[in-house]
Amino acid sequence: DNDGDKDVFIGAYQSPNKLFRNEGEMNFLDVTIQSNLPITDSLNTFGAIWGDYDRDGWLDLYYSARINSASQGVHRNRLWKNMADGTFMEVTNFANAGDEGRLPFCSAFVDMNNDLWPDIYTANDKKKRNTLLLNNANGLFTDISEESGAGIEMDAMCVAPGDYNNDGRLDIYLSNIATGGKLLTNQSNGDECVVIENAEETMVAMSGGIGWGSVFVDVNNDGWEDLYVSGMLISNDQYSSQLFVNDGLGTFYEDNFGFVGDTVRSFNNAIGDIDNDGQMEIMVINSAGFNSQLWKAEKSDANWLKVNLEGTVSNRDGVGAWISIFTEGNKQSRYTTCGNGFMGQNSNNIHFGLAELEAVDSMTVTWPTGHIDRYYDIQASQILKSIEGETNNGIVNIDSDINIISDLGEHDNFESEINIYPNPFEDFIIIESSLQISELRMYDMQGRLVSQQKENVISTIGLNSGLYTLVIIDGKQKTKTRKIIKL
Numbered sequence: 330d331n332d333g334d335k336d337v338f339i340g341a342y343q344s345p346n347k348l349f350r351n352e353g354e355m356n357f358l359d360v361t362i363q364s365n366l367p368i369t370d371s372l373n374t375f376g377a378i379w380g381d382y383d384r385d386g387w388l389d390l391y392y393s394a395r396i397n398s399a400s401q402g403v404h405r406n407r408l409w410k411n412m413a414d415g416t417f418m419e420v421t422n423f424a425n426a427g428d429e430g431r432l433p434f435c436s437a438f439v440d441m442n443n444d445l446w447p448d449i450y451t452a453n454d455k456k457k458r459n460t461l462l463l464n465n466a467n468g469l470f471t472d473i474s475e476e477s478g479a480g481i482e483m484d485a486m487c488v489a490p491g492d493y494n495n496d497g498r499l500d501i502y503l504s505n506i507a508t509g510g511k512l513l514t515n516q517s518n519g520d521e522c523v524v525i526e527n528a529e530e531t532m533v534a535m536s537g538g539i540g541w542g543s544v545f546v547d548v549n550n551d552g553w554e555d556l557y558v559s560g561m562l563i564s565n566d567q568y569s570s571q572l573f574v575n576d577g578l579g580t581f582y583e584d585n586f587g588f589v590g591d592t593v594r595s596f597n598n599a600i601g602d603i604d605n606d607g608q609m610e611i612m613v614i615n616s617a618g619f620n621s622q623l624w625k626a627e628k629s630d631a632n633w634l635k636v637n638l639e640g641t642v643s644n645r646d647g648v649g650a651w652i653s654i655f656t657e658g659n660k661q662s663r664y665t666t667c668g669n670g671f672m673g674q675n676s677n678n679i680h681f682g683l684a685e686l687e688a689v690d691s692m693t694v695t696w697p698t699g700h701i702d703r704y705y706d707i708q709a710s711q712i713l714k715s716i717e718g719e720t721n722n723g724i725v726n727i728d729s730d731i732n733i734i735s736d737l738g739e740h741d742n743f744e745s746e747i748n749i750y751p752n753p754f755e756d757f758i759i760i761e762s763s764l765q766i767s768e769l770r771m772y773d774m775q776g777r778l779v780s781q782q783k784e785n786v787i788s789t790i791g792l793n794s795g796l797y798t799l800v801i802i803d804g805k806q807k808t809k810t811r812k813i814i815k816l
Contacts, residue, residue: 340374376435378668452485491545504540542597550631550682601676699728765804
């Protein structure tokens with residue numbers, strides 16, 4: 330809700346998911362019903378992520394919905410648009426984001442072509458083919474899995490995005506069963522999305538074990554992201570999980586020397602710096618019967634920088650921003666996410682290793698609004714707070730192709746551009762607008778399309794009473810939404 334404190338979403342197994350709003354002082358209120366999220370579903374949600382897919386300044390929700398029986402339909406994912414008034418509207422069908430009929434574990438919002446519009450990558454189990462949905466920047470997604478090379482058939486368990494080769498493009502690691510994990514190295518150029526799979530060449534396949542939660546993290550602060558993979562191989566003399574250390578030359582090597590006792594079934598993990606010493610810790614959740622484990626790196630003299638974002642026009646946590654630092658001709662980039670790997674969430678403090686460098690020459694933060702804040706000559710080994718617009722006298726420059734919701738429930742200039750009446754309505758509704766309208770769509774609260782036309786008078790005879798969503802698509806294929814009520 331952009332109020333600056335952390336709320337909690339819980340993905341459930343064979344029961345409804347839950348959303349709890351932070352009321353302050355560690356008090357959380359169950360707002361699942363009033364937020365319009367489903368309360369009768371008894372599905373399986375193994376992954377949930379938050380991202381601002383339409384760049385309106387509010388975090389939207391995407392989660393896996395695996396069925397237990399054929400009577401519940403098909404396996405799919407569900408996308409819920411944040412309406413900025415405390416409620417969510419399902420837009421799965423409208424946005425073409427369902428990816429139906431596969432077997433989803435978890436997804437990640439990723440910006441594969443560096444256009445700031447969050448794309449979606451989903452790990453699907455049982456060789457159902459993974460999916461890359463390209464954000465079309467108009468509220469819709471297009472499946473480009475095949476042409477991009479991202480549609481790999483495997484028993485995928487986890488999606489871990491990171492820029493392991495420091496080229497400014499997001500790569501993706503996918504954990505797998507005993508046949509080995511996959512690494513998708515991003516080769517995109519401009520609008521074209523292309524990836525190549527090279528886990529064997531980079532030596533991160535992790536064959537012989539079953540990989541689960543994975544995360545890119547610079548464990549030795551040398552400026553190159555390493556890779557930690559939780560696993561479930563049980564043995565007295567073999568590690569169930571693996572740490573792959575990035576050598577900075579395009580390959581990794583295994584280094585499990587410091588993980589003595591890491592031989593139990595591990596499923597998910599998260600990273601953060603719990604004591605603020607610049608060394609990243611790894612929290613690992615193991616299966617029932619085994620305690621959780623907190624792995625702390627040994628003290629190092631290597632320098633570091635952590636960046637904490639605060640959006641003012643973008644979403645409060647700056648999810649979907651790019652942070653890039655420049656040091657002596659080198660560049661490191663991080664893309665901010667919310668919800669990571671297999672049922673994990675990392676710290677909001679974005680970490681960079683600096684090795685022996687005592688300062689960062691410059692840093693840019695490219696926010697979801699398109700605004701860029703620039704910083705220079707940053708001292709190493711500190712936590713830097715970046716507030717959107719602060720390097721531009723508080724002025725945020727917003728890309729012309731996005732529609733920010735500046736106040737709860739109201740789009741900028743919405744009332745002056747569009748008039749909808751009567752609302753509530755009975756048998757018809759009229760839409761008048763100064764915009765060129767190319768299409769009008771109505772959805773019920775289950776996300777089903779109930780009307781689609783170009784005419785500005787919509788007949789609603791035959792529709793049940795209740796709440797509907799009107800989607801207005803203008804001549805530039807931009808979308809605006811409005812809640813409408815049938816009596």
